[in-house]
Amino acid sequence: MTGDTYSKLLPEPTPDSMPYWKSLNEGKLLLQECARCWRIRHYPRPVCDACHSFETRWVEASGKGAIHSWTITHHPFHDGYRLDLPYTLVTVDLEEGVRMLARLHAPVDTRLEIGMPVRLVFEKATPGLTLPGFALAAPTSDVSAPNPGER
Amino acid sequence: MALKERVAISGVGETAYSRNSGKSVLALQLEASLKAIEDAGLSPRDIDGIIPYSNSVVVAEDFVTNFGIEDLRFSATTPLGGASCVAGIQAALLAINAGLCNHVLLPIGRNGSSSGRIGTRVQQMPQFKVVGEFEMPTGAIAPAQLYAAMARRHMELYGTTSHQLGEIAVSTRHNAILNGNAMMTKPITIEDHQNSRMISDPLRLLDCSLESDGGAAIVVSAAERTKDLRQIPILVMGVAEGHPDSPSSITQRPDMTRLGIAKASPKVFAMAGVAPREIQVAEIYDCFTYVVLCQLEDIGFCKKGEGGPFVESGAIRLGGKLPINTHGGLLSQAHMVGMNHVVELVRQLRGSAGKAQVSGAELGLVSGYGDMGDGSIAIMRRG
Numbered sequence: 001m002t003g004d005t006y007s008k009l010l011p012e013p014t015p016d017s018m019p020y021w022k023s024l025n026e027g028k029l030l031l032q033e034c035a036r037c038w039r040i041r042h043y044p045r046p047v048c049d050a051c052h053s054f055e056t057r058w059v060e061a062s063g064k065g066a067i068h069s070w071t072i073t074h075h076p077f078h079d080g081y082r083l084d085l086p087y088t089l090v091t092v093d094l095e096e097g098v099r100m101l102a103r104l105h106a107p108v109d110t111r112l113e114i115g116m117p118v119r120l121v122f123e124k125a126t127p128g129l130t131l132p133g134f135a136l137a138a139p140t141s142d143v144s145a146p147n148p149g150e151r
Numbered sequence: 152m153a154l155k156e157r158v159a160i161s162g163v164g165e166t167a168y169s170r171n172s173g174k175s176v177l178a179l180q181l182e183a184s185l186k187a188i189e190d191a192g193l194s195p196r197d198i199d200g201i202i203p204y205s206n207s208v209v210v211a212e213d214f215v216t217n218f219g220i221e222d223l224r225f226s227a228t229t230p231l232g233g234a235s236c237v238a239g240i241q242a243a244l245l246a247i248n249a250g251l252c253n254h255v256l257l258p259i260g261r262n263g264s265s266s267g268r269i270g271t272r273v274q275q276m277p278q279f280k281v282v283g284e285f286e287m288p289t290g291a292i293a294p295a296q297l298y299a300a301m302a303r304r305h306m307e308l309y310g311t312t313s314h315q316l317g318e319i320a321v322s323t324r325h326n327a328i329l330n331g332n333a334m335m336t337k338p339i340t341i342e343d344h345q346n347s348r349m350i351s352d353p354l355r356l357l358d359c360s361l362e363s364d365g366g367a368a369i370v371v372s373a374a375e376r377t378k379d380l381r382q383i384p385i386l387v388m389g390v391a392e393g394h395p396d397s398p399s400s401i402t403q404r405p406d407m408t409r410l411g412i413a414k415a416s417p418k419v420f421a422m423a424g425v426a427p428r429e430i431q432v433a434e435i436y437d438c439f440t441y442v443v444l445c446q447l448e449d450i451g452f453c454k455k456g457e458g459g460p461f462v463e464s465g466a467i468r469l470g471g472k473l474p475i476n477t478h479g480g481l482l483s484q485a486h487m488v489g490m491n492h493v494v495e496l497v498r499q500l501r502g503s504a505g506k507a508q509v510s511g512a513e514l515g516l517v518s519g520y521g522d523m524g525d526g527s528i529a530i531m532r533r534g
Contacts, residue, residue, distance in 0.1 A: 009292070011284045043285045043400060069307070069407060071299035072352035077292035086349075089291050091300050091402050101286045101300070101402040114307050131289050 006126045008080035017044040019058050024130040027122055030058040031096055042098035063120030064137070065092040068099060072108050090134055092118055103133045110136070155422055158244045159384035159534055161254070161372035162191025163494040165365070168334050168485035171265040172364035179260035180209050181217055183366030191370045192381030193254060198370070200225035200246055200255035202239040204488065206232070206276065207261065214256065225252045231392060232278065232521020233436055234411070236490045237529050238392040243371035253373045259490040260366030278522045281399040295359060295439065297401050297523060299351040302441035304407045306353060309456035313353055315463050316440040317344035320357045320482060322468045323437065327479025329469075329506035334361055335483040358440040360481035367490035369497070377534070384534035385497045389423030391415035395524035404524070410442075412518060412526025413449035420451070423530040425514065427451045430530070432499045432509040433473055434492035436520040437480040446518055447475075450528065469507060477507040489519045493529075500533045 013021045020043075023030035033040050034048035035055035047054055068091040076082040090104040090112075104112075105121060117137035125131050164186025166172070166179055174182075188195050195218035201211040205228035215223050225246045229238040236257060243255035273279050273293060282297065291297060305311050321341055327333035339357065347356040377384035393415030397404040420426060427450065435450075437443045444458035452473055453461040461467075467475040478484050478495035485491060496517045498504040504512075519527035 008290075009283075009287045011288045013284070017284060042403065043281055069300040069304035071296055071303055071354075072349075073290065073296055073299075074349040075295070075351060077296070078290075081290045081292070084290065087290060089289065089296060089300070091304075091407075099402045101291055102289045114304070125288070129288075133289070 008125070009078065010129065016046050020044045021129070023058070024122060024132060025128070027130075029061040029063060029120055029132060031061050031098060032056050033059045040096050040098055042100065061120070062095050065094040065118050065120070065134070067091070067112055067114055067116040067118060068093045069114070070104065070112050090118065092134055100132060102131070105133055105135045154244055154248055155388055155424070156386040157248045157374055158371050159374045159377045159386045160369050160493070160497045160531065161377050161380050161382060161384060162187040162189070162193065162370040163368070163497045164188070164190055165332060165367045165487075165491065165494055166260070168332055168363050168365040168487070169264075170334070170364060172262055176207065176260050176262055177209050177213055179262070179364070179366035180207075180258040180368070181214075183260055183368040184214065184256055184258045187368040187370050188256070190382060191372065193370065196220055197254050198256045199223060200243065200252035202227055202229060202242055202255060202257050204228070204235055204259045205230035206235075207259070209258070209260065214258070225255065229392075230278070231519065231525040231527060233438055233489050234392065234519035234521040234525040234527040236488060236493055237390065237517055237519035237527035240371055240387060240493070240529050241390040241392055241527070244387060244390060247371065247373045253376050255371045256368060257371065257490070258366070258368040259488050261488070262364045263486055264362040264364050278399065282523075286402065294523070295354055296351040298439050298441060299354045301401060301407050301445070302353050302439075305441065305445065308408065309459065311444065311459040313345065313355070314341060315459035316353070316358055316444065317341045318462045319437070319440040319443050319467065320344050323476045323480045324483045326469060326477050326507050327483035330478050330484055331505065333479040333484040334363060335479065354439060354441065360438045361483070361486045363485035363487065365485050365487055367487040367494055369490065369493055374534070383501050385500045385531050386534040388425070388530045388532055389419040389421075390527070390529040391418040391422065392525070392527040395526070398522070398524055401523050408445060408455065410445055410449050410520065410524050410526050412446055412520065412528055415526050415528050416450045419528045419530055425530060429514060430473065430516045431512045431514050432477060432496070433475045433516040433518070434477070434480070434496045435475050435518050436489045436492060437476055437482050438520065440482070442520050443475070446520060446526070449526070450516070450518065469509065474509050477504060477509060492517050492519075496531060500531060
């Protein structure tokens with residue numbers, strides 16, 4: 001699919017979020033870390049909600065996380081997503097202590113559970129846009145995979 | 152408390168609810184407003200404060216123009232989505248108690264069915280901009296999907312079931328049929344709920360509210376000014392709004408099963424000086440069945456995690472210990488952003504709720520919910 005025919009919703013990055021979107025295009029997930037109190041925050045925003053500093057640095061996330069919740073969408077809320085139905089949206093606790101909501105790349109009849117380990121994948125949507133996604137981590141093949149569990 | 156019972160709901164009005172009104176949104180709001188003003192026994196020119204719905208194209212100036220109001224002394228909006236109407240009562244209370252005005256009109260009206268899908272309008276709303284940038288592109292387009300993740304979390308943590316959500320849909324439909332001005336007039340069973348198509352798991356079609364055309368309005372008056380009016384004043388004993396943690400992103404909310412109303416509820420019961428067990432009838436904002444269940448817990452009608460067994464016990468039915476949504480709610484009467492809930496509570500407490508009247512109801516509660524978790528709540532009694 002080319003950018004010209006892409007019919008899904010496009011993000012409108014702001015100066016606050018541009019490094020996040022740029023990093024996804026480069027195959028990385030960057031998160032904001034407060035340069036004063038070191039709190040990691042997400043989604044991208046201008047000020048640290050702990051110490052109110054604007055000073056921010058961007059740190060690379062491990063891409064490892066665990067399922068916090070999910071939904072399987074059957075209804076076409078937008079024409080651009082109709083061909084994807086049904087699809088799973090998963091809320092993930094990242095190892096870094098923040099969450100993301102993104103597509104889970106697994107069969108929709110997969111039995112999901114809170115705490116199930118997942119790993120970040122990258123979806124090339126258009127030449128200029130990469131979306132984050134998740135895949136189930138193979139728990140037996142990687143004994144060092146963390147299980148952050150419940151917060 | 153200084154603000155307790157300083158204002159009353161003096162008048163209520165509704166248009167017919169339908170899928171295609173054939174009228175402008177402004178005409179719908181004016182019609183509902185004139186009914187509410189007439190119900191109160193006031194003249195349109197007596198209105199000296201207006202709180203329009205913040206997501207509407209209709210503004211306070213429209214009422215000045217159409218009603219010939221000479222000195223509008225107060226106008227404001229309370230942008231809390233579906234919690235706006237009850238939060239507006241709090242704003243009216245503050246303005247009236249400060250001496251700014253005496254009779255505040257709260258109008259709402261929409262062509263929510265005939266003018267386009269609610270799901271697509273959400274993308275343009277500033278309160279959804281975080282979701283719009285970071286979640287909608289991945290396919291999380293509509294509130295049903297965002298709230299489904301809250302419901303799934305609740306189910307996994309507490310064992311809540313789809314059948315239990317279905318009980319809310321079924322009892323609400325039962326009440327709508329008694330109402331006489333409800334869009335849905337056919338009874339449904341739990342089986343119908345279970346067989347309704349999946350929208351975004353675990354939410355089925357019958358877990359979702361309607362898209363409606365119509366208007367509803369109330370007049371909030373200084374309690375001391377209601378003595379010569381037409382109706383029994385319904386006194387506002389307490390009112391509060393509450394905003395959830397991480398209000399702009401459910402995903403980042405520390406406890407996804409705790410809504411903003413959990414913060415407002417202790418305040419409103421303290422202000423009113425009553426306890427949850429004393430409430431005789433409650434109109435609970437019901438954009439989705441799960442949102443009702445979660446509010447019942449967050450308000451304190453049952454403990455966190457016990458909403459499923461609570462509704463399954465029949466408690467929320469007419470004749471149960473806490474009848475709710477006696478008009479049919481957003482699920483089965485009409486989606487009037489919860490103003491219809493306020494209208495119904497007032498009718499219940501006046502004793503004029505018709506076939507759905509809760510006998511002897513003198514003390515009741517109404518809630519609002521919107522914009523991914525904002526909450527509002529009021530406790531009222533017959534004056």
